[in-house]
Amino acid sequence: MVTMRDQSCHSQWYSLVELTPFLGILLDRKSHEIGVGVTDGISFWLIDANLHIWLDPNSDITSAKVVNQVKETSISRDYSSQSLNGTFEIKAGRTSYFSGWVNSSFGNLTTYVSNENEFNSLVKFTNNGNKKYVLMNTNQNRLVKISSGEQGDGIISQETYESKYPIQVITKTVPGENDTYTLITSLSHSLYEKQHCESGNEVHASYLIDKQEADGWMLAQDHSVLSGSASTWQRYEYGDEDSVYSRVVQVKDGVILSDNVTEGSALRHFSW
Structure with a gap:
């Protein structure tokens, strides 16, 4: 399994890539190079990855075979502009299905993996460029299923994973008196994850919510900031079949206004 993380300053997106179906390629006693990248991305996009390997202590030699590989990628762009106003939108999607079997001390196991990824980005300029919108959202759905035999007849275990990463930034500039102007910004970004294993x-079922909303303004003249204010509200919550933990923090101008922690004893119904 490979875990990947985007190291760009504006994103902390990460993903899991299950390599078990490809053991039929990797177990040929040859050197292999595993690389990760961003489709249709800039050349210096920063990504790092960790490779996780689980060894079978009761098997010295094993065999494996890749059964099926399917990959589909789609990207669309749409833009329009007039003077300083305009709209720029990108939609992308990627679907992949992989399966392969491996002989182990637990028997002949077939691993089936499906991944569905969707990405939407919208940048909009209005009011002669004085108001700007940035809306982005990433959705991930992953299914990992382990079955017995080369044909995968009997299901042994199954895991589903869903996640969403929305972000919204709105800024606007308001002119004032004596060559001053006020810059107002609001930011909202979230991480939603849901997992179910059998x-x-x-x-086993669990979910994770990490959401932050921030607002701020500053009064400026030329390149000097005269005054300003900022506030942040953040919620972190994790729950499984045993307990639920929630914490909500509110801050304004560097002062903590509230910090509330709630703990429960059972997983409640969760939906986005």
Whole structure:
């Protein structure tokens, strides 16, 4: 398994890539190079990755085979502009399906992996460029299923994972007296994750919410800031079948206005 993280300053997106279906390629006693990148991205986009390997302590030699590989990628762009106003939109999607079997001390196991990724980005300028909108959203859906035999007849375990990463930035410039102007900005970004695992008679479900909303303004003249104010509201919540933990913090101009922690004993119904 490979975990990838975007190291760009504006994003902390990460993803998991399951390599088990490709053991039929990797177990040929040859050197292999595994690389990650951003499709249709800039050449210096910063990404790092970690490779996680699980060894079978009861098997010295094994065999494997890739059964199926399907990849589809789509990208569309739409833009329009007039004077200092305009709209720029990008939509992208990627779907992949992989499956492969491997012989181990646990028997012949087939791993099936499906990934669906969607990305939307909208940048909009209005009021002669004085008001700007940036809206982005990334959706991920992943299914990992382990079955017995080369044909994958009986399901042994199954894991589903869903995530959303929306971000919204709105800025506007308001002219004032004596060559002053006020710059107003609001920011909202979130991380939503939901996971469900089944293995035999065991079931595990969990969710994670990390959401932040911030607003601020500053009064400026030429390139000097005369005054300003900023506030932040943040919510972190994690829950599983055993407990729920929630914390909400509110800050204004560097002063903590409230910090509330709530803990429960059971996973409540969760939906986006």
